[in-house]
Amino acid sequence: MPASQSPLTLAGLAILAAAALVFPWRASDYLLHVTTISIYYAMLASSWALLAGYAGQFSFAHMALAALGGYSSALFVQYTGLPVPVGMLAAVLLPAITGGLIGWLCLRMSGPYLALFTLAFAVIFQLILIAEYEFTRGSLGLEVAPLFGGRAEHLYYYTSLLLLGASLVAMQALVRSRVGLFLQAIREDEDAAEACGVATARFKIMVFTLSSAVAGLAGAFYGHYVGILTPNIVTIPEMGLIVAMAVIGGIESLAAAVIGAIVVYIASEELREFGQLRFVLLGLAIMLTQRFAQNGLVAPLIERLGPRRKGTAEAVDDKAVSGA
Amino acid sequence: MNYVLLQAANGIVVGLIYALSAAGLTLVFSVLKIVNFGHSVLYMLGGYFAYYAIQLLGLPPPLAVVAAMALLFVLGIAFERLFLTPLYSDRVERKDEYAIIVTFGLFMLVENLALVVFGPFNKSAPSFLRGALHLGMLAITYDRLIAAAGAALLLVLLGLFMTRTMLGHVLDAVSQSRDAAAIIGIDPQRFYSIAFGIGSALAGGAGALIGPIFTLSPTMGDLPGVKAFIIIVLGGMGSIPGSIVGGMLLGLVEGLGVALYPVPDKALAYSSAFGALLLVLTLLIRPTGLFGRRHVRME
Numbered sequence: 059m060p061a062s063q064s065p066l067t068l069a070g071l072a073i074l075a076a077a078a079l080v081f082p083w084r085a086s087d088y089l090l091h092v093t094t095i096s097i098y099y100a101m102l103a104s105s106w107a108l109l110a111g112y113a114g115q116f117s118f119a120h121m122a123l124a125a126l127g128g129y130s131s132a133l134f135v136q137y138t139g140l141p142v143p144v145g146m147l148a149a150v151l152l153p154a155i156t157g158g159l160i161g162w163l164c165l166r167m168s169g170p171y172l173a174l175f176t177l178a179f180a181v182i183f184q185l186i187l188i189a190e191y192e193f194t195r196g197s198l199g200l201e202v203a204p205l206f207g208g209r210a211e212h213l214y215y216y217t218s219l220l221l222l223g224a225s226l227v228a229m230q231a232l233v234r235s236r237v238g239l240f241l242q243a244i245r246e247d248e249d250a251a252e253a254c255g256v257a258t259a260r261f262k263i264m265v266f267t268l269s270s271a272v273a274g275l276a277g278a279f280y281g282h283y284v285g286i287l288t289p290n291i292v293t294i295p296e297m298g299l300i301v302a303m304a305v306i307g308g309i310e311s312l313a314a315a316v317i318g319a320i321v322v323y324i325a326s327e328e329l330r331e332f333g334q335l336r337f338v339l340l341g342l343a344i345m346l347t348q349r350f351a352q353n354g355l356v357a358p359l360i361e362r363l364g365p366r367r368k369g370t371a372e373a374v375d376d377k378a379v380s381g382a
Numbered sequence: 383m384n385y386v387l388l389q390a391a392n393g394i395v396v397g398l399i400y401a402l403s404a405a406g407l408t409l410v411f412s413v414l415k416i417v418n419f420g421h422s423v424l425y426m427l428g429g430y431f432a433y434y435a436i437q438l439l440g441l442p443p444p445l446a447v448v449a450a451m452a453l454l455f456v457l458g459i460a461f462e463r464l465f466l467t468p469l470y471s472d473r474v475e476r477k478d479e480y481a482i483i484v485t486f487g488l489f490m491l492v493e494n495l496a497l498v499v500f501g502p503f504n505k506s507a508p509s510f511l512r513g514a515l516h517l518g519m520l521a522i523t524y525d526r527l528i529a530a531a532g533a534a535l536l537l538v539l540l541g542l543f544m545t546r547t548m549l550g551h552v553l554d555a556v557s558q559s560r561d562a563a564a565i566i567g568i569d570p571q572r573f574y575s576i577a578f579g580i581g582s583a584l585a586g587g588a589g590a591l592i593g594p595i596f597t598l599s600p601t602m603g604d605l606p607g608v609k610a611f612i613i614i615v616l617g618g619m620g621s622i623p624g625s626i627v628g629g630m631l632l633g634l635v636e637g638l639g640v641a642l643y644p645v646p647d648k649a650l651a652y653s654s655a656f657g658a659l660l661l662v663l664t665l666l667i668r669p670t671g672l673f674g675r676r677h678v679r680m681e
Contacts, residue, residue, distance in 0.1 A: 169478025170417035174611050175665050178658040189651035298490045334497045341491030348484045
């Protein structure tokens with residue numbers, strides 16, 4: 059059941075959208091670049107939050123799936139000579155299928171088992187990227203055809219905004235539908251959900267597929283924007299950045315993860331002179347947020363500002379608990 | 383053939399050290415029912431603590447290993463008290479995710495702090511004993527032999543501790559059922575701390591022992607950390623004998639995998655992939671591993 063939006067919220071969203079649209083005219087090229095990259099991270103953090111926070115499937119494979127999207131789009135364009143947008147769309151299929159496959163294989167795994175499985179997947183995938191250098195150019199990095207010719211920071215920015223918007227609409231549609239309730243029920247108590255007649259297998263595969271497709275799309279965009287892909291995308295620190303963004307924002311809310319990602323990334327770019335110390339703080343922030351504010355720092359703010367929902371999440375909580 | 387033998391011998395030495403680290407990880411899992419994703423940085427800290435104990439305090443290497451373990455025991459308990467206690471109450475709804483995220487945060491914090499404090503450059507820890515043992519065509523350095531012997535000794539001590547002492551029995555009782563242990567008068571919380579402390583000390587001991595064989599760096603724990611995960615899954619999560627067998631098996635599989643992989647110039651690049659593949663297959667085919675109990679979770 060879609061929650062009805064109050065006029066106030068709609069007005070707020072409209073102002074936000076307008077600000078995002080005029081932003082390029084006011085910002086320097088550097089800030090625009092940083093913002094575009096932060097939107098790439100926002101796609102990753104929100105799709106990871108859908109999987110890990112919303113459906114409770116903690117995966118370390120997210121960056122590997124983003125890299126899969128990036129590399130397959132780059133190689134597809136390189137070998138077929140088709141236009142880049144075609145490659146990007148085609149390349150979303152591979153991470154989506156792979157993600158769905160992981161979801162299917164991991165149906166019986168939960169918590170630490172799933173985390174370990176996906177971590178091993180990421181390790182293997184990174185080693186393949188390094189070892190198969192005939193195709194991937196290994197650690198040297200694969201040069202990727204640009205999406206737009208010449209200096210086109212504005213175009214890249216708008217494209218990233220479009221992709222983020224489309225991904226959020228798709229994910230939000232899932233979350234707002236009955237499936238969203240089923241996913242929350244699976245997160246709270248999978249056995250109880252199953253006992254209540256929720257087809258847990260189907261929805262777990264579904265959420266893995268969608269979240270991986272968004273990750274793949276983000277990866278494909280990143281490759282064609284930055285122009286080079288290296289196996290470093292799959293490293294643990296990079297995955298840690300995604301986890302930090304989602305956890306600090308609020309792992310159970312897509313919007314909070316988006317804001318968390320943009321704030322964390324831009325802050326970390328602005329504080330570049332502090333070098334590694336930024337990541338020390340990020341680690342500390344993960345631990346402290348988790349310890350003292352498990353809903354994240356942004357999500358409670360959104361709750362307060364946003365419309366009063368008719369207790370949909372609580373209803374499911376109660377249902378899952380009473381069924382346990 | 384000699385190359386294969388040498389790889390196997392080295393595989394067993396390194397496997398023993400990985401087994402030691404994994405034994406710590408599995409002990410934590412068996413008692414607290416969590417996987418510590420920060421285990422690898424505790425291993426790394428062990429290496430650096432031993433190094434500084436030798437360089438700054440002038441301790442002899444074997445004592446430095448013990449000192450590093452003691453320090454990590456204390457650090458482990460401090461982390462457990464500060465960040466894991468919410469797991470024992472109903473304050474946290476999804477304990478699995480909480481534990482993964484908070485220990486992963488520990489990983490990020492300590493690894494980056496190490497880069498700041500210790501610097502990104504490799505350090506080599508002083509040798510236990512220079513030279514090498516020659517066995518026919520095989521040559522194994524004394525450092526490797528001593529590290530393997532040290533790891534074996536610590537594993538034997540851990541085994542004796544778990545099977546022959548009251549404290550070990552209590553830990554086993556808590557690992558089997560927290561509630562049943564509480565009913566007979568055991569305070570589980572105290573033993574969560576002790577288990578996490580011992581687990582951290584074992585990681586530190588492994589890192590301190592490997593120091594003279596490989597070089598020290600802030601990221602030195604990353605790959606062994608993944609290996610520790612592989613080992614505990616292979617041996618069965620929560621099983622200490624399983625972690626020993628799993629460690630040896632992993633060392634052997636990676637050593638032989640490299641020696642026998644059909645494309646020689648890629649074999650080395652894939653050495654860690656063989657183990658990771660082992661983890662994936664174990665979870666798919668036999669999630670309880672070689673010696674594991676049925677799936678266990680935090681209650």
